[in-house]
Amino acid sequence: MPCPALPDGFDFTDPDLLHHRVPLPEFAELRRTEPVHWIPQAPGIAGFADEGYWAVTRHADVKYVSTHPELFSSTVNTAIIRFNEHIERDAIDAQRLILLNMDPPEHTRVRQIVQRVFTPRAIRALEDNLRHRALNIAREAVAHPGPFDFVTEVACELPLQAIAELIGIPQEDRIRIFEWSNRMISYDDPEYAITEEVGQQSAMELIAYAMNMAADRKQCPAKDIVTTLVAAEDEGNLASDEFGFFVLMLAVAGNETTRNAITHGMHAFLTHPDQWELYKRERPATTAEEIVRWAAPVNSFQRTATQDVELGGKQIRKGDRVGIFYASANHDPEVFDNPDTFDITRDPNPHLGFGGGGPHFCLGKSLAVLEIDLIFNAIADAMPGLRLAGEPSRLRSAWINGVKHLQVTTV
8 A cells, every 4th residue: 555645744633724724635645545544743732642643534444433432432532633732631531521522331321311302303393493593594694785704694593593492591692602612612713812721711601501500400390401301310310510511512512513514515505506506496305414524514533542453454552542534534435426526416425424423423413404404495595696705714723624704795
């Protein structure tokens, strides 16, 4: 197998790289030459006292790592592949209380409780309300006399309103969730000038807010999701701090990712006008899945090997970090015909944008697909002539494929 032609020091988690682009050509090079490849890092640069990680780039290998938690742990070093270099190890270890960073059996216990929020019945119960909200969002946006920021005026609103509706957060508090989640993930972006400490403080404020909700419901139960999660003693329940960390996870996994999928989807439509015309005409049911494949809102997570194991012809040692790159897996030509083509009629579409299966497969997939479907139907009805008014401004992040601003216009 030939050696990959990557520049010396190339790192797929470099926030300066992801500030400008997703490295799809380099992913393709690795899939072709060395699909499991060691990426050296200076100790401490990612928050870890090791010397790098294994980049896993093929669809099959990403799926294998995702579905074998007994070999690849989410808990040892958490699922976040790169923190700020100044983070303390205690701050990393504290994140093990988040569902994303748990392994079975603790993960199994907590997930069985919180999945009550995402039953098909619960999602169906939201649909009419969210359809109405999506149309209102689009109608309010179209009233702008000139260019506006699609991210803040459209993309962020429905995910925020859906989370608030789902777990009983007052709608007037949703902007607080938006601000807290932004601060938690934006510590690498100079526009926000947010330190690691500010991000941690925002996380604590969000957790405290959710814990107060839980405490209120334990004292005064109501017919809502919060009560179901924290007060159902006979079925198992979440402690107040567990509920706080669950809401924190929702703020990122249910807000940031869906918002970025919607933004990337809109940009894809407006740079592929044939697909936008097709969508407005036919509204294919396959659209949302292709948007998520194309967007890959989470570029990567990581796992840590629990024992020596072979993967993709490489010997991975116990304790090695393993980066699973969803953006690469979603462009694997062994799985997708014409993977670099945005095709809203793509079917089947076994993308890994909701994770690679296994215990960490996205709990909120049905809600995310519903939100994407509803908002693009509303945009197509209320703003069919939408067009770009500027290039997207990307988030500087080591693991989120984020867009901060996208100027559009209906004029």
